[in-house]
Amino acid sequence: MKISEILKFLDNIAPFCTAESYDNPGLLVGDSDDEVTGICCCLDITHKVVKEAAEKGANLIISHHPVIFGGLKNIPKWSPLRDLIEKNIAAIAVHTNFDIADGGVNDALIELLGFEKSEVLEVTQKDGKGFGAVCDTPFEFTAKALAEHCRKSLFLDCVKYQKTDRAINRIAVCCGAGVDGHVMELAREKGCGAIVSGDIKHNFWVEAENCGIALVDAGHFGTEKSAPHRIAAVVTKKFPQIPIFAAEVEEEPCGYCCE
16 A cells, blocks of 8 residues: 555545645655555654654654644754654645545534534535534533533643623634634624634634624644544545554643643
């Protein structure tokens, strides 16, 4: 089994052409003609992940976040790219294209929260797929109750939330760093009482307070930590003959003081 066959499969379920313009998915390290001995799936490629992949005989890592994102002018000693090259391990990224795919990262987040998708928040593709989702719940949350639900459902230590007592039963769900001014406007237009996402900037907390939308920030890692397991599951189903696993060494890179 060659890397090119893995790439073709990934392009079928989450076409690389559907990624955002700023993104950098696809084969980032290695040769598509190389034979695959094993696949390690992860959220981010770190030194620990590369070490685990090598120890378990995987010569391909499929990550959600691209190991090469912006313009690359050099490879410093601390870069995991050096590890990949030295250990002859290839790297593929399925990022924003896998966020919006059926059964992708955003759908995985919705499933973990126990919600059902009513509609796509913003349709960007001809087939109706797009960014984020709107979920209608059969019961009402306060912002604090929604935050607590997210914390428990995603097995997190801390979750930030908007201090409001408004009743909420229509929720926008956007994995990763999914909130900006455009998303806020879309959520308002669709009647959402809250947005669940991660990495929310201060100015959007202020805007949300002014416009009446409750925000819940479950963290970038928290809203996307299911990605490695989802990638491993879909690739294993297609290629059961290849050893495929989600990295076990990966963990939230941030610590929190909650009290």
